[in-house]
Every structure is written in structure tokens, then in C-alpha cells.
Amino acid sequence: MTEATAKGDAMDKNEIVVNCCYLEAEKYKDGLDGWLGILENNKHVPFEIKRVYFIYNLINHEAAVRGKHAHKRLEQALFCISGACDITVDDGRERRTITLNKTHTGLYIGPRLWHEMKNFQDNCILLVLASDLFDEDDYIRDYHRFTEYVMKGRT
Ligand code: T46
Numbered sequence: 001m002t003e004a005t006a007k008g009d010a011m012d013k014n015e016i017v018v019n020c021c022y023l024e025a026e027k028y029k030d031g032l033d034g035w036l037g038i039l040e041n042n043k044h045v046p047f048e049i050k051r052v053y054f055i056y057n058l059i060n061h062e063a064a065v066r067g068k069h070a071h072k073r074l075e076q077a078l079f080c081i082s083g084a085c086d087i088t089v090d091d092g093r094e095r096r097t098i099t100l101n102k103t104h105t106g107l108y109i110g111p112r113l114w115h116e117m118k119n120f121q122d123n124c125i126l127l128v129l130a131s132d133l134f135d136e137d138d139y140i141r142d143y144h145r146f147t148e149y150v151m152k153g154r155t
Contacts, residue, residue, distance in 0.1 A: 020091070025106065051130040071138050079104075080103070089114070091113055112150050
């Protein structure tokens with residue numbers, strides 16, 4: 001099976017909306033000495049990781065809303081490694097809200113997917129692994145433009 005097919009099959013099984021599914025980190029339990037979470041390229045995360053960033057210190061955590069954009073090409077894996085937050089994903093047809101509250105369960109957010117993060121707990125740290133370096137040209141930050149962009153891709 002090719003890598004692309006394997007990725008497609010895994011996505012089909014637990015798809016939340018188009019281009020979005022849950023991911024599982026590998027867990028290594030060290031008894032009383034704690035747990036280790038492991039994320040590897042093309043294994044737990046279905047792409048080559050080129051960038052890592054994290055969202056933290058959400059002082060205005062109850063009102064904070066982040067995201068509110070889609071990417072044209074970027075693939076990302078989001079893990080809430082402390083606390084919890086809600087992530088709304090919208091593929092232009094369907095909109096779902098997911099609560100990320102388990103350190104080892106993350107969310108794959110592929111291209112052409114509107115996403116918003118809110119309801120952050122005050123201790124929330126959201127770890128994001130991305131398939132490419134930062135590029136503002138890859139962002140669609142207007143919802144109307146996003147719906148036009150995904151509709152065009154479907155015709
Ligand atoms: C995403 C969600 C989940 C950089 O210069 N380099 C970077 O790697 C990032 C991530 C951001 N920036 C700059 C761009 C903006 O001027 O930092 C500023 C804040 O970025 P933004 O408003 O896009 O932040 P969020 O939290 O709304 O979105 C971020 C990512 O940008 C985005 O790709 O999908 O987290």
C-alpha cells in the first residue's frame with residue numbers, strides 16, 4: 001500500500017469533517033516516574049514535521065478566540081498537552097466542535113479547513129506540529145473567501 005493510500009484509509013476511519021481526524025500519540029508508561037508521549041513523522045502524525053509552535057499563557061483564556069482561518073496547503077497536528085480547549089472545524093459544508101482534553105489525543109487539520117480555538121482552560125498549552133514553515137500567503141483569513149475557495153476546488 002502506498003503512503004498516500006495508507007493515509008487516506010486512516011483518515012476515512014475516523015474522519016470528523018473532510019480533511020480532519022483524531023490522532024493518537026504513542027504512550028510509554030514509566031510507572032510512578034510518569035508517562036512519555038511520542039509523535040513521529042509519517043507515523044503518529046501523517047506528514048513530515050517542518051515546524052513546531054505552541055499556544056500558551058492564555059491570560060484572557062475565557063474570552064480568547066484564536067485561529068479563524070484556513071490554510072491552502074498546510075497540514076497540522078494539534079495536541080493539547082496541558083488543560084483543554086475547544087476546536088471548531090468547518091470544511092465548508094459541515095461544522096463540528098471537538099474538545100481536546102487528553103494529552104495523547106490530537107487533531108489532524110488538513111488544508112482547506114476553517115478552524116477556530118476557544119474555551120481555553122487557564123493552564124492550556126496547545127502544541128502544534130506543522131508540515132511547512134510559516135507563510136502568510138497560505139492563510140485564508142476571511143470566511144466568505146474560504147467558502148468560495150472550497151467551492152471552486154469542488155467544481
Ligand atoms: C493555525 C493555528 C492552529 C509567525 O510569524 N510564525 C508562526 O509560525 C506562527 C504560527 C505565527 N506567526 C505570526 C503570524 C501572526 O502575525 O504570529 C502572529 C499570530 O498568528 P495567528 O494569528 O495566525 O495565530 P493563531 O493562534 O490564530 O493561529 C495559529 C497559526 O498561525 C495557524 O497556522 O492553524 O494556530
